Amino acid sequence: MTGSPAKAAVAGPRSVALIGPYGSGKSTLFEALMAAAGAPLKRQSDIRKRVVTTELRLGHCSFLVDRWSILDCPGSVEFAYEMEAALAAVDLAIVVCEPTAGRASSVPLLLKALEEYRLPHLIFVNKIDTLAGSFDDTLAALQAHSKYPLAARQLPIREGDAVTGYIDVVSGRAYRYGANQGAEPIEIPSNLRDPEKQALDGLAEVLADQDDALLEKLIEEIAPTSAELYQHLRKDQASGTIVEVLLGSAARGQGILPLWKTMRHDVPDAAETAAHRGVGAGEVPLVQIFKTAQAGKLSYGRVWRGVLRDGATFDGARVGGVHRYPGGEPVRAPEADAGELVALGRLDGVATGAILGILGATGSLPFPAPPPSVYALAITAKDRKDDVKLSGALNKLVSEDPALAVEHNLETAETILKGQGEIHLNAALERLATTYNLQIATAPPKIAFKETIKRRVAQHSRLKRQTGGHGQFADVKLEIEPRGRGEGFLFTDKVVGGAVPRQYIPAVREAAEEAMQKGPFGYPVVDVGVTLVDGTFHAVDSSDMAFRTATRLGIGEGLAKAEPVLLEPIEHVTASVPNIFTAAAQRLLTGRRGQILGYAERPGWPGWDDVEALVPAAELHDFIIELRSDTMGLGHYRRRFDHLAEARGMTP
Numbered sequence: 001m002t003g004s005p006a007k008a009a010v011a012g013p014r015s016v017a018l019i020g021p022y023g024s025g026k027s028t029l030f031e032a033l034m035a036a037a038g039a040p041l042k043r044q045s046d047i048r049k050r051v052v053t054t055e056l057r058l059g060h061c062s063f064l065v066d067r068w069s070i071l072d073c074p075g076s077v078e079f080a081y082e083m084e085a086a087l088a089a090v091d092l093a094i095v096v097c098e099p100t101a102g103r104a105s106s107v108p109l110l111l112k113a114l115e116e117y118r119l120p121h122l123i124f125v126n127k128i129d130t131l132a133g134s135f136d137d138t139l140a141a142l143q144a145h146s147k148y149p150l151a152a153r154q155l156p157i158r159e160g161d162a163v164t165g166y167i168d169v170v171s172g173r174a175y176r177y178g179a180n181q182g183a184e185p186i187e188i189p190s191n192l193r194d195p196e197k198q199a200l201d202g203l204a205e206v207l208a209d210q211d212d213a214l215l216e217k218l219i220e221e222i223a224p225t226s227a228e229l230y231q232h233l234r235k236d237q238a239s240g241t242i243v244e245v246l247l248g249s250a251a252r253g254q255g256i257l258p259l260w261k262t263m264r265h266d267v268p269d270a271a272e273t274a275a276h277r278g279v280g281a282g283e284v285p286l287v288q289i290f291k292t293a294q295a296g297k298l299s300y301g302r303v304w305r306g307v308l309r310d311g312a313t314f315d316g317a318r319v320g321g322v323h324r325y326p327g328g329e330p331v332r333a334p335e336a337d338a339g340e341l342v343a344l345g346r347l348d349g350v351a352t353g354a355i356l357g358i359l360g361a362t363g364s365l366p367f368p369a370p371p372p373s374v375y376a377l378a379i380t381a382k383d384r385k386d387d388v389k390l391s392g393a394l395n396k397l398v399s400e401d402p403a404l405a406v407e408h409n410l411e412t413a414e415t416i417l418k419g420q421g422e423i424h425l426n427a428a429l430e431r432l433a434t435t436y437n438l439q440i441a442t443a444p445p446k447i448a449f450k451e452t453i454k455r456r457v458a459q460h461s462r463l464k465r466q467t468g469g470h471g472q473f474a475d476v477k478l479e480i481e482p483r484g485r486g487e488g489f490l491f492t493d494k495v496v497g498g499a500v501p502r503q504y505i506p507a508v509r510e511a512a513e514e515a516m517q518k519g520p521f522g523y524p525v526v527d528v529g530v531t532l533v534d535g536t537f538h539a540v541d542s543s544d545m546a547f548r549t550a551t552r553l554g555i556g557e558g559l560a561k562a563e564p565v566l567l568e569p570i571e572h573v574t575a576s577v578p579n580i581f582t583a584a585a586q587r588l589l590t591g592r593r594g595q596i597l598g599y600a601e602r603p604g605w606p607g608w609d610d611v612e613a614l615v616p617a618a619e620l621h622d623f624i625i626e627l628r629s630d631t632m633g634l635g636h637y638r639r640r641f642d643h644l645a646e647a648r649g650m651t652p
Contacts, residue, residue: 012270012337013339014066015069015092015339016090016263017083018073018093018096019083021097021633024096024127025096025251026073027072028126028251029096030059032250032251032253033070033259034059034061035181036063036260037062037063038062039062041328054423054424054427055074055079055293056071056082056300057071058343059071060325067340071086071090077628077633078422079423080109081402082291088302088366088367089288089290089301090273091270091339092122092263092266092267093114093122094259095114095123096126097126097142098125099138099247100131100138101140101141107145108145111146112605118240118276120240122262123243123244124248124255125138125248126247126248127251128163129252129254135155142245149206149242150245151206151207151233151243151244151245152169152199153169153203153246153262154167154169154255155167163249166248166255167196167199168258169199169200169203170200170203170226170229172200173185174189174192204223204224204229207232211232211236214232238266238267244262274304274338274339278365280305281305283307285306285357286303286355287304287355287356288365289350289351289352289353289354290341290353291352292352297345297346299343300341300344303337303339304338305357306357307337308322310332310333318347319347320345320347322334322335322336322343322344322345323342323345324340324342325343351399351402370402370403374636375420375421375424375621376416376417377425377442378414378443378444378446380440386438394432397432404418404419412447412448417429447569448569448617449523449566449569450526450566451526452482452525453482453559453562453564454564455481455563457480457481457558458478459558460478460554461553461557462474462550463550470541471538472546473537473541473542474535474537474543476500476547478532478554479529479531480530481562482527482562485643487527489512489513490528491508491532494531495533500535501537504537507551508548511549511551514548514552515559516528516555520560525564565646565647568617568618570616570617571620571640572614572639574612575613575627576638577609577631577635578634579608581630581635586611588630589613590613592615592620592623593615593619594616597612599612614642616645624637
């Protein structure tokens, strides 16, 4: 096996995050890396039973003299916020993908997030034993989505349809995969000598684009030495200007040791990452929380500076335990060094993304904002006695996972749980059941329909009751008419000559407004004008209550005669998809009664389009599920209320 002689490995703790699409094998790679470092995970069989990884997993190990924190991030797009939070805490990300060129199309969202964070990253092409086509096609598909040039470190060796080993491009050595994560040196197959030289020349050209001195050597046809190439690789990879590509099969233990050696030599030091983020040197501890778990009992944090000791206090928050995860299980430690990712106990009231300590005026530790919600459910406790308990549990749930949101909709009298998709909300409901012992009933959220009228009517309403003693009398003549959309309710008094005494006019106005709360179809009435034009009263039997009752009855009868119509909320939707799926997105939107407004290239996203449309809110409950299904999981959308429109093709 080969390593980089240009730079000695460092003993200080460093960290990496394993990210990649669902099904790419990140969790298997996580286990393989831990096992190769002598820290095999316990309860692996339980972990593999999980259909989808829904939470970050943290592992600690040492490879040779180096200490490492490794994060296994969820691959589902519904848990992308967990991944983005992890990217804010690590020195480098390893993008895990499959070798099929077609599957490379699921990587761009990850690479875009890495670009925004300017985080160094390398690519590990996993499941190389399943490679069916050309490895060059896989590299080309990945390069099409990467802002930075890819530097292939290895080439697969194939015997028939099987991948049996690899060539280390820089050292010019070939290896056959063996047992127990090992590999034995072999001669480079004769049919791969030219491809290996072409790969080496291509790698040198990629590195020369970042260094004028190396470029000058190539122009003068002076071949750089392996030591020089290793030195440039380390420098450019750590700075994030190139992306190294390695290959292997985590399930078979193939390519794990070369990946470890690349990590040792090419992952930036913790101090380099801190300096890049603007964190100055010093001994005073500085920690950022990137994940809250176990109902707030544990907070995962990156130690950016200093030594964090158990019992340390930050603005009244006391660290109640420092935990590492060798073997996947927590082990208490007295302290954590700069660069480590650790779990901290009992940091009550400390939110995800919080910074513990003084950063300084020149520092910058950006943290991702929660994404807008794209899926929602109305929830209620099955046992009404649990309503108060549910409210407290939801608050803790949202603080633990900021990608969730809770809304109390006053119009529909529902509690709405919002998130990033069906799986995301199901995971949240499972936590409510297991952590808080709450059984929840769910339903699609009700739509906040409204009503209005289409024609003007005159309505006469008289109340006359005699029950002994003072009776009730009120007489009002009203004009009820539609107003322009969005103009709201308007009451006008046109009574002359005291037909209705002034002291009763406020009662008529208030009753008219109250009558708009529920129209003929049972929904609030909007954009209606009511005019009091005439009426009569009785000196003894008239009262505020009588005029309120007469007005309410008159408006109820008048609205029913004024051609009432149902209004539904219309949302402005922007669906973002790779341009190969633009037509599919348009079909989805029009199939949901959407009106396409147009489409254009998404700013800053080459190869992507934004499709804009006006779509009834009633059609959007499960839209994200179908959009992702038709775009290989890549499509997403944003929405905002636009206007109310007459509901077409719906029965009130």
